[in-house]
Amino acid sequence: MTSIAATFVRNGKKIVAIGRNYADHVKELNNAVPKEPFFFLKPTSSYLPSGGNIEIPRGIVAHHEVELGLVIGRGGRDISQADSLSHIAGYALAVDMTARNLQDEVKKKGLPWSAVKGFDTFTPISTFVPKSEVTDPQNLDLWLKINGVVKQDGNTSKMIFAIPRLIEHVSSIMTLEEGDLILTGTPSGIGAINPGDRIECALADPTTKRELAKLEFG
Amino acid sequence: MTSIAATFVRNGKKIVAIGRNYADHVKELNNAVPKEPFFFLKPTSSYLPSGGNIEIPRGIVAHHEVELGLVIGRGGRDISQADSLSHIAGYALAVDMTARNLQDEVKKKGLPWSAVKGFDTFTPISTFVPKSEVTDPQNLDLWLKINGVVKQDGNTSKMIFAIPRLIEHVSSIMTLEEGDLILTGTPSGIGAINPGDRIECALADPTTKRELAKLEFG
Ligand SMILES: [Mg+2]
Ligand SMILES: [Mg+2]
Ligand SMILES: [Mg+2]
Numbered sequence: 545m546t547s548i549a550a551t552f553v554r555n556g557k558k559i560v561a562i563g564r565n566y567a568d569h570v571k572e573l574n575n576a577v578p579k580e581p582f583f584f585l586k587p588t589s590s591y592l593p594s595g596g597n598i599e600i601p602r603g604i605v606a607h608h609e610v611e612l613g614l615v616i617g618r619g620g621r622d623i624s625q626a627d628s629l630s631h632i633a634g635y636a637l638a639v640d641m642t643a644r645n646l647q648d649e650v651k652k653k654g655l656p657w658s659a660v661k662g663f664d665t666f667t668p669i670s671t672f673v674p675k676s677e678v679t680d681p682q683n684l685d686l687w688l689k690i691n692g693v694v695k696q697d698g699n700t701s702k703m704i705f706a707i708p709r710l711i712e713h714v715s716s717i718m719t720l721e722e723g724d725l726i727l728t729g730t731p732s733g734i735g736a737i738n739p740g741d742r743i744e745c746a747l748a749d750p751t752t753k754r755e756l757a758k759l760e761f762g
Numbered sequence: 763m764t765s766i767a768a769t770f771v772r773n774g775k776k777i778v779a780i781g782r783n784y785a786d787h788v789k790e791l792n793n794a795v796p797k798e799p800f801f802f803l804k805p806t807s808s809y810l811p812s813g814g815n816i817e818i819p820r821g822i823v824a825h826h827e828v829e830l831g832l833v834i835g836r837g838g839r840d841i842s843q844a845d846s847l848s849h850i851a852g853y854a855l856a857v858d859m860t861a862r863n864l865q866d867e868v869k870k871k872g873l874p875w876s877a878v879k880g881f882d883t884f885t886p887i888s889t890f891v892p893k894s895e896v897t898d899p900q901n902l903d904l905w906l907k908i909n910g911v912v913k914q915d916g917n918t919s920k921m922i923f924a925i926p927r928l929i930e931h932v933s934s935i936m937t938l939e940e941g942d943l944i945l946t947g948t949p950s951g952i953g954a955i956n957p958g959d960r961i962e963c964a965l966a967d968p969t970t971k972r973e974l975a976k977l978e979f980g
Contacts, residue, residue: 547977556777557775557776557805557806557807558776558805558806558807559791560805560876563873563874582873582874582877583874583876583877584874584876585804585805585874585876585880586803587774587775587776587778587803587936588775589776589937589938589939590774590936596926602809603923621882645808649843650872651872652872653780654800654868654869654870655800655876656781656800656801656803656875657874657876658778658801658803658874658875658876659800659801659935662935662936663936664839664935664937665934695864697820716803717877717880717881718880718882719807719882720807720808721807754918758798
């Protein structure tokens with residue numbers, strides 16, 4: 545039997561993406577370090593399975609943000625930090641593509657981020673990684689290369705708000721359901737992807753030295 | 763057989779909500795009339811079926827915005843205005859609840875609207891109205907009363923961007939799927955709901971003089 549969590553790309557309902565959760569990334573965008581987590585929603589229609597092609601709309605500067613995704617197994621609301629990890633079914637590697645030039649505009653105008661983050665193909669996503677394969681989600685390496693050159697290279701230990709705090713915060717506002725994905729923010733090194741670029745990303749467990757997920761797109 | 767569209771509250775994946783689509787509402791919030799439609803996402807976890815109780819988090823000023831909802835039947839992307847109505851399976855009456863004081867803050871800071879619009883119970887929703895019951899979606903009356911006093915009383919003919927333009931715009935950015943809901947904006951008269959208030963809303967067809975949907979919550 546395949547669970548909704550294991551098939552979250554097809555059957556999940558929401559993507560909740562945390563902003564500004566790595567200090568080095570906050571600095572590179574000249575943003576303030578947040579006092580509490582904040583998030584935005586991406587539509588599940590933006591998923592792009594590994595091996596696909598990203599579509600960059602005309603006039604859009606499309607930035608990559610490689611991120612660890614948490615796949616919710618057991619739903620809930622007002623989840624405590626102590627309980628939080630038991631609500632996770634597994635993980636995925638994702639890229640939170642962002643129309644950076646449009647985002648600069650909407651931020652100035654106080655408008656929502658939904659279009660900027662929500663174009664079709666703007667959430668490249670790996671296959672599902674069951675939690676049993678992960679030693680410690682707060683110690684995973686993730687990197688992104690463009691045409692063979694490393695652009696982002698981080699570790700989830702560098703999050704400003706740790707995973708339990710993220711789940712507590714999101715579930716204090718909206719009920720989490722099986723198959724929901726939480727994106728946990730991106731380390732530094734973000735930048736533009738151009739048509740024809742070849743993108744490779746990986747998620748690895750430094751404890752077991754195993755590669756947990758690979759994500760490629762063009 | 764019950765379709766995903768008819769059961770959109772349980773089975774739909776996204777809610778796309780249009781902002782500032784009635785001139786009288788744009789004026790009451792001192793906003794600029796938009797040159798093209800804009801939207802934000804609400805999570806489907808925020809649906810509150812008629813008869814339920816709204817939860818207003820401590821410290822939140824929760825404003826009502828009564829709106830016509832379009833329930834997508836046939837999905838698609840880059841839908842033309844000419845084809846747009848054929849993608850609608852039916853309608854619903856909704857209230858786009860908004861944490862207005864938080865929204866004022868995030869707008870100033872250029873932050874996303876997702877939390878402000880996305881609390882559990884922040885999308886009270888009527889039952890599904892099949893399109894066959896509606897003479898013309900661009901000529902429907904909708905009103906909202908608090909404790910018996912009319913607060914909002916509008917007609918969908920007053921939209922700045924008509925329904926075909928909304929579907930064209932949203933589907934140019936993100937694929938629409940069966941069961942998705944598009945909220946089409948609110949007429950003037952928005953204001954705060956207080957704990958204990960009794961809210962009644964209705965959607966009516968002035969051509970047939972029939973009430974199409976009723977929505978009540980406390
Ligand atoms: Mg991101
Ligand atoms: Mg959704
Ligand atoms: Mg609204």
